[in-house]
Amino acid sequence: MRFTMSHEFRCPPEKMWEVYEDDEFERRLQEATQVRREVLEEREEDGVQIKRLRCVAEKELPKPMKMALGIEQFEYEQEQRLDRKENLLEWKVVTPFMTDRVHAAGTTRVEPTERGCRRKVEGDIQVRLPLVGKKMEQNLARRLQTSYEEAVDIAREMLEEEGTEDE
Numbered sequence: 001m002r003f004t005m006s007h008e009f010r011c012p013p014e015k016m017w018e019v020y021e022d023d024e025f026e027r028r029l030q031e032a033t034q035v036r037r038e039v040l041e042e043r044e045e046d047g048v049q050i051k052r053l054r055c056v057a058e059k060e061l062p063k064p065m066k067m068a069l070g071i072e073q074f075e076y077e078q079e080q081r082l083d084r085k086e087n088l089l090e091w092k093v094v095t096p097f098m099t100d101r102v103h104a105a106g107t108t109r110v111e112p113t114e115r116g117c118r119r120k121v122e123g124d125i126q127v128r129l130p131l132v133g134k135k136m137e138q139n140l141a142r143r144l145q146t147s148y149e150e151a152v153d154i155a156r157e158m159l160e161e162e163g164t165e166d167e
Contacts, residue, residue: 001134002123003144003145004121006119008118009116010115012117013087013117015164016110016117025154032150032153035147037053038053038055039051047083051082053079054077055078056074056075057073057074076096078093087109087110088108089109092104103126105123106121107121121148123144125141127140
């Protein structure tokens with residue numbers, strides 16, 4: 001299942017990346033989404049920031065997903081490569097279960113606009129399981145979209161607090 005989201009910010013791309021990397025942003029996002037993120041590895045190669053995160057959803061999974069996956073809590077690792085010069089973040093989700101049947105990856109690109117910048121997220125989620133795969137893709141895509149929308153609200157709130165983003 002492919003998805004695309006686009007959000008406008010009234011700040012330059014560099015400032016948007018700063019907000020998304022801020023510890024306070026992370027704290028607020030965890031509170032809003034109930035997804036705990038822990039940095040497992042962080043390094044830089046040729047100007048590209050590489051991170052590996054462990055993400056643990058504190059919300060309970062729907063019963064059909066629990067049964068199909070054989071897990072109580074949704075946990076995964078996210079690998080991301082941020083090239084600030086290109087304003088491009090490439091991300092990939094790695095699950096500790098059914099790695100050959102669950103795929104999620106995409107890009108986040110930030111482009112300058114007349115009034116600030118636009119962040120465009122494109123991705124693909126595939127769950128190759130008989131009977132429940134499509135339903136799980138829809139559920140995961142919905143959760144992901146909700147998480148991105150909450151992140152946008154938090155980023156805009158922080159920009160407003162700094163006096164960077166005006167309505």
